[in-house]
Amino acid sequence: xxxxxxxxxxxxxxxxxxxxxxxxxxxxxxxxxxxxxxxxxxxxxxxxxxxxxxxxxxxxxxxxxxxxxxxxxxxxxxxxxxxxxxxxxxxxxxxxxxxxxxxxxxxxxxxxxxxxxxxxxxxxxxxxxxxxxxxxxxxxxxxxxxxxxxxxxxxxxxxxxxxxxxxxxxxxxxxxxxxxxxxxxxxxxxxx
Amino acid sequence: xxxxxxxxxxxxxxxxxxxxxxxxxxxxxxxxxxxxxxxxxxxxxxxxxxxxxxxxxxxxxxxxxxxxxxxxxxxxxxxxxxxxxxxxxxxxxxxxxxxxxxxxxxxxxxxxxxxxxxxxxxxxxxxxxxxxxxxxxxxxxxxxxxxxxxxxxxxxxxxxxxxxxxxxxxxxxxxxxxxxxxxxxxxxxxxxxx
Numbered sequence: 001x002x003x004x005x006x007x008x009x010x011x012x013x014x015x016x017x018x019x020x021x022x023x024x025x026x027x028x029x030x031x032x033x034x035x036x037x038x039x040x041x042x043x044x045x046x047x048x049x050x051x052x053x054x055x056x057x058x059x060x061x062x063x064x065x066x067x068x069x070x071x072x073x074x075x076x077x078x079x080x081x082x083x084x085x086x087x088x089x090x091x092x093x094x095x096x097x098x099x100x101x102x103x104x105x106x107x108x109x110x111x112x113x114x115x116x117x118x119x120x121x122x123x124x125x126x127x128x129x130x131x132x133x134x135x136x137x138x139x140x141x142x143x144x145x146x147x148x149x150x151x152x153x154x155x156x157x158x159x160x161x162x163x164x165x166x167x168x169x170x171x172x173x174x175x176x177x178x179x180x181x182x183x184x185x186x187x188x189x190x191x192x
Numbered sequence: 193x194x195x196x197x198x199x200x201x202x203x204x205x206x207x208x209x210x211x212x213x214x215x216x217x218x219x220x221x222x223x224x225x226x227x228x229x230x231x232x233x234x235x236x237x238x239x240x241x242x243x244x245x246x247x248x249x250x251x252x253x254x255x256x257x258x259x260x261x262x263x264x265x266x267x268x269x270x271x272x273x274x275x276x277x278x279x280x281x282x283x284x285x286x287x288x289x290x291x292x293x294x295x296x297x298x299x300x301x302x303x304x305x306x307x308x309x310x311x312x313x314x315x316x317x318x319x320x321x322x323x324x325x326x327x328x329x330x331x332x333x334x335x336x337x338x339x340x341x342x343x344x345x346x347x348x349x350x351x352x353x354x355x356x357x358x359x360x361x362x363x364x365x366x367x368x369x370x371x372x373x374x375x376x377x378x379x380x381x382x383x384x385x386x
Contacts, residue, residue: 093319125323128316129358130283 034153034163041169047162049094049154050087050126054166058082059145059179060186063137065118073185074114076139079178083136083150083168084192089126097123098158099136100151103144112139118188135192145179146171246309246368247376254382261303261371262296267381268350270367273326282359285324286310288367289332290351294343305372306335308353311380313364320353328352335369 039045044053059081063074074080087096099122101109111122120135136150147170153163172180207215250258257264269289279285288308296302310318320334332352333341343349357365370378 091315092317125319125321127318127321127356129361130356131280 032159034158034161036165037162038165038167040167043166044086045164045166046090047152047154047164049090049092049162050096051090052085052087052096052152052164052166054083054085054150054168056084057168057171058084058186059171059182060184061178061182062185063115063188064185065115065188067117078139078141079145079182080112080115080186081138081140081145081148082186082188083138084120085134085136085152087124087126087132087134089128089130089132091128093128094126095123095154096126096134096152098151098153098156099134101136101138101140101144102149102151103140104147105144107141107144109138109140109144112137114139115188119190120188120192133192135188137188142173142177142179146173242376243372245376246307246370246378248378249368249380250377252379252381254385257293258379259295260369260379261306261373262298263302264293264295265369265379266291266293267367267384270365270384272362273354276324279324279356284357284359284362285321285326286355286357286362286365287326288353288355290367290369292338292349292351294345294347294349297343297345299339299341299343302373303335303339303371305370305375306339307370308335308351309368309370309378310355310357310361310365311368312357312361312366314361316361317368318355318357318365321356323356324354326354 037045037047041054041057044051059079061076061079063072063076063080063082065072065074081101083099083101099111103109115121115137118135118137120133122134122136124132124134126132140148148168150166150168151163152166154161174180174182250260252258252265252267254267257266259265267288268291269287271287273285273287276285288310290308308320330350332350334353335351338349338351341349366381366383368378368380
């Protein structure tokens with residue numbers, strides 16, 4: 001009798017363990033996800049292939065830049081976020097190919113295709129010891145401005161490779177929802 | 193055979209000497225089989241890993257040729273190109289000239305993944321840059337364009353690549369070349385002797 005009860009108990013425990021393992025199995029995409037390297041604005045963050053330090057973040061209503069000898073004005077229903085950062089290759093020539101603005105509500109914005117022909121846009125090729133710069137332009141919702149995180153990686157999809165995650169800090173908001181200190185027109189010049 | 197020499201297994205049965213011998217043999221076989229299984233399973237990954245990497249340097253003395261990817265490679269020049277106003281002063285454009293005597297002509301297979309590099313004493317590696325270019329007065333090609341030049345056996349190709357290197361590295365940089373058909377081995381050239 002005791003033996004039978006013990007057998008049933010072992011069976012139940014085994015079933016419970018199997019169920020637990022099944023429900024907590026990480027997805028393959030999570031197992032091979034990028035490896036985060038955390039930092040904040042102004043820090044130099046060392047990833048496997050490149051170093052990055054965010055200089056500043058500027059918000060604007062309109063972007064202005066020259067494309068094929070013609071001046072372009074880019075308006076937005078949201079707001080433009082312009083991030084400038086210093087880059088350096090680690091120990092061999094490297095690429096920086098992808099950046100994502102992750103808002104406080106976990107909305108993810110890739111760099112805007114509309115401004116991808118301006119100077120400093122990704123992808124950027126880096127050489128060791130040769131300082132590089134990038135200017136990332138995102139078109140985002142005003143509600144995603146404060147408490148955002150900038151994700152920067154060497155490849156568009158980089159499984160098991162390091163990814164810089166930079167906390168951009170909180171930004172005060174005006175009554176109309178736009179961030180404090182938003183500029184009306186930001187010019188994407190050749191130097192930045 | 194005495195009863196004392198026999199062991200009792202978990203089910204209470206008796207093991208015969210023959211069973212015991214096989215039990216031991218199986219146990220010993222695991223010592224060989226488990227590492228062997230790991231080696232077989234990881235073989236492809238290791239080969240892929242090494243096949244993507246320039247790992248083992250094959251030294252080439254200044255002025256001499258080396259057989260690599262079916263052709264003979266020789267370093268002919270390594271020089272800095274100074275006096276460009278659009279480049280910051282702490283950065284130096286460096287030009288590497290290689291002369292290749294084509295042997296086997298299937299360059300699209302043999303030279304696949306062709307990569308000319310600069311390696312400095314600290315182990316840093318530079319790839320060719322697209323940020324600066326110089327007007328070419330001769331028929332120099334890049335490694336990639338040479339692949340598609342339909343060169344015949346015996347042809348002599350001039351390959352030139354441009355790099356951007358910080359000033360502090362220029363004293364020790366050495367040119368190197370890797371191709372997929374030879375990886376993980378790559379050629380590491382001695383610096384030009386004056």
